[in-house]
Amino acid sequence: MxxxxxxxxxxxxxxxxxxxxxxxxxxxxxxxxxxxxxxxxxxxxxxxxxxxxxxxxxxxxxxxxxxxxxxxxxxxxxxxxxxxxxxxxxxxxxxxxxxxxxxxxxxxxxxxIDRSQMFESLKEVHGWIETEGSREMGFGPLVSQGEQEVMYSLATCMTCGCCTEGCPQMNKKSEFVGPATISQARLFNAHPTGKMQRKDRLRPLMEEGGISECGNSQNCVEVCPKNIPLTDSIAVIGREVTLQSFRDLFTFSD
Ligand code: SF4
Ligand code: SF4
Ligand code: FES
CATH class of the missing domain: 3.10.20.30 (Beta-grasp domain)
Structure with missing residues (x-):
């Protein structure tokens, strides 16, 4: 050679x-x-x-x-x-x-490889913001610079699958939606317009394959090439899921 x-x-x-x-x-x-x-x-x-x-x-x-x-x-x-x-x-x-x-x-x-499962998981948690009719509603509430910085970081996710590959809870039989999807739910829930559909994101995350499947090993945050704070997202969504479950239990309005 x-x-x-x-x-x-x-x-x-x-x-x-x-x-x-x-x-x-x-x-x-x-x-x-x-x-x-x-x-x-x-x-x-x-x-x-x-x-x-x-x-x-x-x-x-x-x-x-x-x-x-x-x-x-x-x-x-x-x-x-x-x-x-x-x-x-x-x-x-x-x-x-x-x-x-x-x-x-x-x-x-x-x-x-076929990364479709990541896109399917995003569909499960309503991983988008409804914009129909929002133009007529005018400008939404201001987003603080601190919130913008967090949202920008979350928005750099490229659905690359590195976090899925590194996560010990993900395997071919697992239903777990994975850390990237949970982090995208946090991103869209943080948006003033996206907040309106937050329960559509949180309820699927209460079910099998949702947030309770995370074993908190933190491998995902280690391997993410965009340094997305995935474990923070998991903690934030964990709290939101708990609050949503109380709302659902006591049928509080959103
Ligand atoms: S490793 Fe980071 S950029 Fe890649 S899918 Fe996961 S969260 Fe997104
Ligand atoms: S913290 Fe949760 S999502 Fe991240 S690698 Fe560990 S088990 Fe997977
Ligand atoms: S070709 Fe797009 S991330 Fe490498």
Whole structure:
């Protein structure tokens, strides 16, 4: 192997038929994992010199905004579009970088997974704000700068799935909606217009798969690439869910 080369070792294949395959690639400064995958796509020849099927992965924005390129890089969940090869080689002292698909989502092929469950969970908790008729209602109440800062941080979620991958409570059989969905419920409940539908977000979170499934291990907040305060969101929504359950019990008005 040439001194300036490195190896991308990829866990690839289809459900039930996964295997490791290695590709030797030239190294250059500023190269990301996706650059390496594009090199393979141009000439999909493995380390044994055999021409193979091009590796499949997903990408969109290439600037850590869409979340679609997320995978395990050296076993850690992150976005491959911003993962620099040189950092991994420097940090591990090895010129082998491993790539694998997330394990908590259905596998499509190679590094591509199906994140639909996250979008379905958002639907379950009414993860949007009703704007119908709001134009005629004029300006809503002012949002303080402190509230705006918290909401901005929550709004940077890109549904990338890193927190799902890191959460010990998430598995293929689990109904848990997961930390990202809980945090989005907090975001929309904090909005002056969104508040009007807060019970539609809180009630599903009282049921199986809701907030009580969280084991408070805090892995989610460790792995979130946007540093979203997920455990704060879980605590805030936990309190809101408790209040909503009292409202429902005593049939207080909203
Ligand atoms: S909360 Fe963070 S880790 Fe989870 S999906 Fe959103 S951006 Fe990704
Ligand atoms: S704090 Fe809750 S949601 Fe976050 S990783 Fe732990 S169990 Fe999962
Ligand atoms: S391609 Fe959009 S986050 Fe990487």
């Amino acid at each position: 040439e001194e300036k080369n490195y190896i991308l070792k990829i866990y690839r294949g289809t459900p039930g038929d996964q295997y490791w395959e290695e590709f030797e690639l030239p190294r250059w400064e500023g190269e990301t994992v996706i650059c390496g995958l594009m090199e393979i796509q141009k000439s999909p020849v493995n380390r044994q010199g055999k021409r193979v099927e091009p590796v499949v992965w997903e990408q969109g924005c290439l600037e850590e905004v869409c979340g679609s390129c997320s995978m395990l890089v050296n076993g850690y969940p992150r976005q491959s579009c911003t993962a620099l090869i040189e950092n991994y080689i420097r940090d591990t002292g090895s010129n082998v970088v491993t790539l694998a698909p997330f394990t908590k989502f259905p596998l499509i092929r190679d590094l591509m």
